[in-house]
Amino acid sequence: MLDDRPAPGTVRPRGRTERVRAAVLAATRAELEAHGYPALTMERVAEAAGVAKSTVYRRWRDPVGLLAELLDDVTPTAVPLLDTGSIDVDLRGLAMGIYRFYSDPVWRSILLGLIAAGVHDPRAAGALRDFFRVRNEHAAESVRHAVERGELPADTDPVDVIRALGAPFYYRMLVTHEPLDEAVAERAAAAAIAAAKAGTHSIR
Template identity: 55%
Template sequence: MSATGAGTRRPGGRTARTRAAVLDALRSELAETDYEQITVERIAQRAGVAKTTVYRRWASVDRLVAELLSELAEALIPLPDTGTLDGDLLALAHGILAFHNDPTLRHVLEILVSAAVHDRELRDDLTAFFTTRTAHVAELAVRAIERGEIPADTDPVEVIRIMAAPVYYRMFITGEPIDAGVAARGAAIAAEAARAGLLTRGPDLEGVKSAGSL
């Protein structure tokens, strides 16, 4: 599996049609078939292309899944620009909610996260996928710094981590439902923590205590 970065240039023409057919076939397979039974051959047959075409571009099912996740993440979780940190975080949280409430995507993520416990390479690739996406959307916190909404030494990536934490906690730890209220709460907590100076780069424990968090 290999993560595809945000903003990756997409092919055009016949190559684009082939790519779309293969990714559509993969999504159908994921919805109907156990992950362990999905093969490049099955995907190629369903897409109506030669298996050599699929192998030449992606090499494995894991790499196909990585590209599908990246494409859907870009579509469902765009970088918002509402003009305020609160508005951007809320819009982003709703995008993350939509992404993870997609039955197929949620199923795939649960399978991959579970498999990654015993597969170091897969774990590293999942980390790369989430790191790439987080760094991309953290631009909204950079803009908030430039507008003077939050301290200049705020860690933009940490703002996104705090905002998304309630969603991932429920998805992978407790199994509780994830709704708009959960998303909004995470966005509000992240915004308030950033404004209070709790998400600066490398704060020491005394600094956090003095801000009233402990």
């Protein structure tokens, strides 16, 4: 059984801490994949990870803490960003990436679980706010370049174009409970691009 007490001898405390973290996050992912978020408990995760229950509670407190830490792993890889020199290509690619991201049941569980919790739990809300602030700033880079190239009006708010692109996915998943498909992604991109070209996403 792993725990995060410093081990005497060869294993550095840092190494053990990292191993505990990796084991717990891998167990959380596996639990989400097998049983979904509603069934996620600290006990099951601790058991699956081979880590003391008290350690899991102390470091992550509750399932929201586990989801929030998994969210940290999303940033660099899960939704690819393009910067091809054409805003249409870039945003269509981004929309397709968002669609694929939410087609993965584990990522879907992590994000929708945090969104559901975030309605009432300030820690989940804060994790989402921070994640999307960084993520949307980063994704806005290709919009900024399109403005520089003159593809979009000079006063375009790049982050708001990214918000507009993302919004339809969440509306369907959370509000109307309609399925996502590639046509939804295609239309989300086309609508965001058309509105941006028409100047409606201008800086306020």
